[in-house]
Amino acid sequence: xxxxxxxxxxxxxxxxxxxxxxxxxxxxxxxxxxxxxxxxxxxxxxxxxxxxxxxxxxxxxxxxxxxxxxxxxxxxxxxxxxxxxxxxxxxxxxxxxxxxxxxxxxxxxx
Amino acid sequence: xxxxxxxxxxxxxxxxxxxxxxxxxxxxxxxxxxxxxxxxxxxxxxxxxxxxxxxxxxxxxxxxxxxxxxxxxxxxxxxxxxxxxxxxxxxxxxxxxxxxxxxxxxxxxxxx
Numbered sequence: 001x002x003x004x005x006x007x008x009x010x011x012x013x014x015x016x017x018x019x020x021x022x023x024x025x026x027x028x029x030x031x032x033x034x035x036x037x038x039x040x041x042x043x044x045x046x047x048x049x050x051x052x053x054x055x056x057x058x059x060x061x062x063x064x065x066x067x068x069x070x071x072x073x074x075x076x077x078x079x080x081x082x083x084x085x086x087x088x089x090x091x092x093x094x095x096x097x098x099x100x101x102x103x104x105x106x107x108x109x110x
Numbered sequence: 111x112x113x114x115x116x117x118x119x120x121x122x123x124x125x126x127x128x129x130x131x132x133x134x135x136x137x138x139x140x141x142x143x144x145x146x147x148x149x150x151x152x153x154x155x156x157x158x159x160x161x162x163x164x165x166x167x168x169x170x171x172x173x174x175x176x177x178x179x180x181x182x183x184x185x186x187x188x189x190x191x192x193x194x195x196x197x198x199x200x201x202x203x204x205x206x207x208x209x210x211x212x213x214x215x216x217x218x219x220x221x222x
Binding site for chain 2: 004033035040043044045048057059089090094097098101103107
């Protein structure tokens, strides 16, 4: 049972490059979300989705895009990476009062 | 904007000692959750408290939700090295749990 799978686990980008962080779940949960975790700031919500075809912004959405074409997948796109986007990114599903997290993707932007 | 403040930020104690971690807010939450996170992994849910004044126990861990549902505490009795990790409190507002907000976390290190 894989749960929530994130790829890649590590990535280094140069300023201005674009990339997509992949997130896939096999639990058939409707709700999915992306968080970023920075030292001393906890987890902050970037974007979330309540179901296929529906997405909305969280607390820190600038510089990120998302789409939800299927229940299983919720990719996070960085259009033009900036050093301020250096962080650990977590994808999560939500069901019956609990968030289920992936193992995280550590992104460094030089 | 709802905020959750955790204290202390860091805690280093000897095995066998007791400790308490606090989570405070000026906002009311429909529920508060405690997660534990180990290096290289995502947070994992420990407990959810829903009712004001509620106390839940999970082995040596005791969780309490404030009467006004604005704050919570986590007490660990006789800490063990296996308790080492990052403890995060999280508040679920009335808009839905998928918009859960998190405190900055308490990093606990228990020395053998």
